[in-house]
Amino acid sequence: MPGFVRLLCFCTSFAALPFGGSLRLAVSIFLSGVMMCFATALSAQTHRPVLMISIDGLRPDYVTRADQHGLKIPNLRRILAEGAHAEGVVNVSPTVTYPNHTTLVTGVLPSEHGIYNNELFDPEGKEHGGWYWYAQAVQAPTLWQAAKDAGLVTASVYWPVTVKASGIDYNIPEYFRQRTQPDRYMEEAVSRPAGMLEELEQKAGPFNIRNSDAVFDETVTRTTIAMIESRHPDFLTVHIVSLDHVEHEHGPFSPEANADLEKIDEMVGRIAIAQRKVHPNGVIAVVSDHGFSAVRHRVYLNSALVKEGFISLSGHEKATVDRWSVFAWPAGGTAMMMLRDKGDAETEKKVQILLAKLAADPRYGIAEIVSHEKAVQQGMNPDVAFVVNFKPGYRMAVGFAEPELEDLTKDEGTHGYMNTLDEMHSSFFVEGPGVAKGKNLGVIDMRQIAPTIAGLLGAKLDTAKSPRLSLQ
Structure with missing residues (x-):
């Protein structure tokens, strides 16, 4: 040159x-x-096409220690052997799906991109279980927009927080309400451009999210392959969901979770083959949002707040919040304690005393009461008063059940703990031209992934300040 x-x-x-x-x-x-x-x-x-597949809930040791767990996952193991990988990815807190998927495509903390949890903060139930579906809530530039600005064709299949996302040429966002038949019609309505999903369904089959998780992943896979073959996107993101759901029900590395991952591995292989046919010079990255931990105890913190008078309920068959001064916003392994009036120092002090009392009782399994200052330093919601971080084996439960504690008879699984817990670390595997074979990147920061992908695409994402990973 x-x-x-x-x-x-x-x-x-x-x-x-x-x-x-x-x-x-x-x-x-x-x-x-x-x-x-x-x-x-x-x-x-400078431009390499990139396919980024997110396997929700994939701990890195599912792949790096596949033999130890008896897993038959040849496609994921091939990516591990042929490319570079992280021993673990330190994600963002709380370690739940939507904040971390947004960090994956922005390279910044929740306090910068504005997505703080999966479900909206809604103590009175007015949103009826609404999630952070809408991209208008994202306050930071994304990889899709950066790729679009670089003149590339972009696409996404079922990635969180992408309804009406700018920068995505072909978009099938993650969106659901009741997981019933009408949800399919809503999915068709919110996908862009109008009529595209219906066209892909002619080849891939109905995009029906009321199916079982494994069947739905097959739908996502077929739709993704149809997207690749018909639209040839330079940058494509895909979200595969079933492993997370199976781990919640049975725990990580359970026979059910292992069997599900083996099915996902076959799907990853088929998507990769389709991508290689269209973009033989492309890069394939497999990522995840969080790890998983086994759980045997549920803790209903909002029940404790009801008992102490911080929350009052109405209704008989199904209790709903009538009034509240403090509410525990659940995030699996953590609970974000929110004050109705942030300036109410008296209530804040009373809550602090209550939490200290609960933390001193080993039955509640509380590892730490995280201060407002520390939570903000971690990039969490700036309005949080405290964060209750549970020990592995315990999780915050949704609802106002009595008693406040529930012991389970079998393992379940959860995530959402603070990102300091190694079991919560997520995955990064990448292979393709320009990526060193068998390179171990060690433990990385999730915020490094977006600028690294931007570099592969030949795009600029200047708001992502973390250094790019050296893949060569």
């Missing part, structure tokens, strides 16, 4: 010589052509 630069310098100087207008015009036209060729060559050098 230095020779190309010397040629440009020569042509520029030549064009400035005092020749006649016709000659100068000819040289200028020649120079413009040279510069266009240079720009094309530079783009070809």
Whole structure:
């Protein structure tokens, strides 16, 4: 390329010589052509198509220690062997799906991108279980927009927080209400461009989220392959969900979870084959949002708040919140304690005393009461008063059940603890041209993934300040 630069310098100087207008015009036209060729060559050098597959709830040791768990996952193991991988990814707190999926595509903390949990803060139930579905809530630039600005074609299948997302040319967002038949029609309505999902369904089958999780992942897989074959996106994100659901029900590394991951591995293989046919020079990255921990105890913190008078309920068959001064916003292994009036120092002090009392009782399984200052430093919701971080084996339960504690007869699973727990670390596996074979990246920060992907795409994501990973 230095020779190309010397040629440009020569042509520029030549064009400035005092020749006649016709000659100068000819040289200028020649120079413009040279510069266009240079720009094309530079783009070809810096742009690699990227497919990023998120397997929700995938701990890295499912893949790095597959033999230990008796897992038959040849496609994920091939990506591990042929490319680079992280021993673990330190994600963001709380370690739940939506904040972390947003960090994966922005490279910044929740306090910067604005997605603090899966479900909206809704103590009185007015949102009827609404989640952070809408991209208008995202306050930071995304990889899709960066890729779009670089002149690339972008697409996404079932990625969280993408309803009406800018920068995505072909978008099937994660969206659901009741997981019944009408949800399919809503999915068709919110996908963009209008009519695209219905067209893909002619080949891939109905995008029906009322199916079982494993069947739905198959739907996502078929739809993704149809998207690749028909739209040829340069940057494509895909979200596979069933492993998370099975782990919640049976725990990580349970026979059920292992069997589900083996099915997912086959799906990843089929998606990868389709991608390689369209983009043989592309990069494939497999990521996840969080790890998982086995659970045997549920803790109903809001029941304790009801007992102490911080919450009053109405209704008989189904209790709902009538009034509240403090509410525990559940996030699995943590609970974010929210004050109705942030300036209510008296209530804040009373809650602090109550939480200290509960933490001193080992039955509640509380590992730490995280202060407001520490939570903000971690990039969590700036309005939180305290965060209750549970020990592994315990989780915050939704509802106002009595008693406040419930022991389970079999393992379940959860996540959502603070990101300091190693079991919560997520995954990053990447392979393709320009990626070193068998490279161990060690433990990385999730915020490094977005700028690394941007670099592969030849795009700019200047708001993501963390250093790119060295993949070579």
